[in-house]
Amino acid sequence: MADTLTSILKKLLNQPTAPFHEYHVRAQIEQYLLDVPNVELSTDAFGNLLATYRKGKHKSTPVWALGAHMDHPAWVKVPGKTDEWEFLGGVPKNLVEKKENIALRKESGDMAPWGFPVVFEDGKVHAAACDDVVGCAIIVAVFKELSRLGLDATVHAAFTRAEEVGFLGAWHLGKHWPFGKDAVFLSLETSRPVNGAEMGDGPIVRVGDRLSVFDHELINVLMRTAAEQGIRVQRCLLDAGACEATALQACGIRSVGLSVPLGNYHNLDDDQNIVSEHVHIEDVKQMINLIVALVATKHDGLGERTLEERVNLRMKEYKKYLEIGNAKYEEMTA
Ligand SMILES: [Zn+2]
Known part of the structure; x- marks a missing residue:
């Protein structure tokens, strides 16, 4: 078995995805997690995929619920029309509708994502939809690693739908929180590095986004765990966009975020060309290490x-x- 991080990234990033059309990504995640010992899968009424790893009585304080969204801005068929397309997600209309850009889309049934191949090069992975399929891959890798190590832990995860059109899946999750009162939400995103954050300098502890600031105590647990593990992180306000932690927090769930620095956010380069997104593999690895440590540590009486x-x-x-x-x-x- 032993799927490497590279193979998980490659398989998931190769799945076409769009808001409301997350089924290929979702099927691949299910396939990865179906036979992982101590992992239970379910689905909520909105179609978010839920997973729990539970082994032994050990619980971290708090219990973490990881979240990543399965969709990415893309073209989808207009409901009821056979040959009419509409672009869903936050990319300016005048750019996506340029003739040379429309030529870049690759039809796949009812959706047409940008048709860029998955490429591993110079320590980076390039793909059409790093945001947020990389976040989904991180959760899969964390669950597999916990299971491989046989660690006693309890951790939940939600793979959400339709984030790119206004956190629809995350909102449902927050309104019908399935993980219990002691669980808090940790949004795993890929984000444009701003305010001093840099590509390749480690995962970003996201103190907030464009819409809200996150839970102070949870930020401290993340920072303390990183220090204990010797994992270099960047502590930043990433206010170039908003993430699902804002939605969950608005629903009354304590929330915080971690982000992998993302190049070419929403497929736009500095000259406004439509291109593939990319992340540094080392940033992804460090994020996985941090989360494994986070859920496997009790945190009581540890650190500062x-x-x-x-x-x-x-x-x-x-x-x-x-x-x-x-x-x-x-x-x-x-
Ligand atoms: Zn995202």
């Missing part, structure tokens, strides 16, 4: 002191100073 502990220590350290200052004030106002 909490802010409360630190302030209490300072309070003790400076007690005498405080008393002297207080006495002076008493004297003056007596």
Whole structure:
């Protein structure tokens, strides 16, 4: 068996996908996870694919629910029309409708994604839909790695639909949260690196997106785990786009995000040409390592002191100073 990360990426990235037409990606994920020990699969009413790895009684605090979306901006057939196409997702209409760009689409049944091949080159993978099929591949790799190591852990995952037209799958997930009260949401995305983030410098701990800022304590758990594991991460506000953590948070689920830096976001290069997207494989690997450590560690009493502990220590350290200052004030106002 032993599917390597390369083969998982290749197989998944080769599946055509579009908003509402995620079935090929989904079938491939199911095939990967179906026979992984300790993994259970199900589907919610919207068609999001849900998975849980559960072995032993061990639970991390908090319990993590990983999320990645299976769709990508692409052409789809207009409902009820046989030869009319519409582009779904956040790419300017005047660009996608250019003649030379329409020639780049590759028809596949009711959808027509950009027809770029999957290419591995110079430590990068190039493909039509890194966003967010790479996120889906990361979850598959994490589940397989947990199972290979036989780790005691509980972790959930949601492979969502129709993110590119306004988080429809994620919204359903948040409104019908299937993972219990102690579970929090970790959005796994590929994102345009902004505000100092760089391609190849490691996964990004996403403190927020264009629409909201994420859970402070969860950001700290991510940062602490990365430090403990010696994994280099970039801590950034990625506000060039929005991610599913914003949707889940708006539904009342505590949320945070991790992003793999993405080149040619939504298939646009610096000159507004339609091209393939790419990510650095090393960034992907480090993200997998970080998530495995995250779900396999209890976090209680590990790492740095909490802010409360630190302030209490300072309070003790400076007690005498405080008393002297207080006495002076008493004297003056007596
Ligand atoms: Zn995305």
